[in-house]
Amino acid sequence: MNPLDATRTAARDATRPDPCIGCGGRLTGLCQPLDAAALDDISSESERFAQPARSLLFREGDQASRAFSIGAGIVKLSRLLADGKQQVVGFRFPGDIVGYGASAAYPYDAELLTAGSFCKIERRRLDALLRRYPVMERRLLDMCLAELAATQEQLVTVGRRSAEARVASFLLGLEEAYRRRGAVPDPLPMPMTRSDIGDFLGLTLETVSRTFTAFKKAKWIEEPAHQKLRVLDRETLGDLAEGIVQDL
Template sequence: MVALNAARPLLDAACSRPNACNRCEARRVGLCAPLDAAALADLAAGGMRVSFAPREALFRQGDPADHVFILGGGTARLTRLLPDGRQASVGLRFGGDVLGFTPDAEHALGAEALTEAPACRIGRGELERLFRRHPALERHFLDLCARELAATQDHLVALGRFTAEERVAAFLVTLAEAQERRGHRSPVFDLPATRADLGELLGLTLETVSRTVSAFRRRGWLRAPGPHAVELLDRRALAALASGVGAGAG
């Protein structure tokens, strides 16, 4: 549906064959999409192509933060492990997103691939050099950071004031939008996480997530061909819940 041949090779420049990375979303959305060819070539040249298997860590909480990763596609999550073993997830990240960019010396969060995830790994020093050579790149990092902040604030409001149903509805609607923005066209979309993962992301237990999805299914608001696939049937109802209109309205 999307005219891929109109896109420049962009990050693919770092691949062995220029047009081999068909799954790289980064060139269409996120960091790389708005960059000019020269900046992208430099970015690709300065970074190292890597790929992560599901459940593989891009970096761990506490690791020295001397690399950033630009996701080429797939899904990853950022997590915090508390001293007593509790785990919280701060958000999902997709193709075009930057992970591990922090002013601190160590990563305060771990990053873990949920699907097979191609990425571009760049050293902090190299990144600083690129910033100096391509001021537009620095500006795009600023925009991306502001956007990530806004998304995190939305999530924060959800955890602070939303009920379990509202949180799950908000998550489903947001995820569907994210996948559509990345070119996904099928009405059935992927839920790239276990119930436990979703619980950690939404501040709920895995049982509550499961029960809530079941409740939505019983109401005819969604269909779940499998535990990791969802089709939103009544998006209006889910979006209403997700916006926080309360029990009074529909």
């Protein structure tokens, strides 16, 4: 299970006029299991919009009255602590649902790392849809279970692995996140800063930077341009992530 992306999505045969929640035309999100009639029904309940990079989808503590489905873009979910430190809870990709949780207020900030397009739905309405379409609720449960598994995996990474293992794990996870959604771009877009990555892995930005430098020197990765990544030695990074070897 890859902590970077929570939901698993299977490609679907038909290509329908992009209907609604979590479907960037590829029908890969929450609506994936629905039939045409249901999709029409749902379109009327939800609203699409776009936002620029670095803007906030919502803030920690805001009333959690809306859920969002990512059509395009990458979202960072993060909590700010009393002493100013930050923990990134996860990154979310197209097809993922953001903002649907157990509590009445959002438990973290959601910030766009890239420009993005979304589908917004009132929580109340989404709950009604879930009652009406049990396959949709099933799908949401499966997405939630996948996200839980990913978060537990991330807990292992942060709790018990060395700095190099954490960074290796992040890099492979990023690649895996793209793989799950279809073809892997080459090079991979990597819109997160060293600071974002550090806050995700429980490390400082300096440690992340040093580790990137070391990985580049070792030719395990390269950064052909700003915010572009190419994984050159998947094998070694995997061993490093697992702690089978502890190089550097």
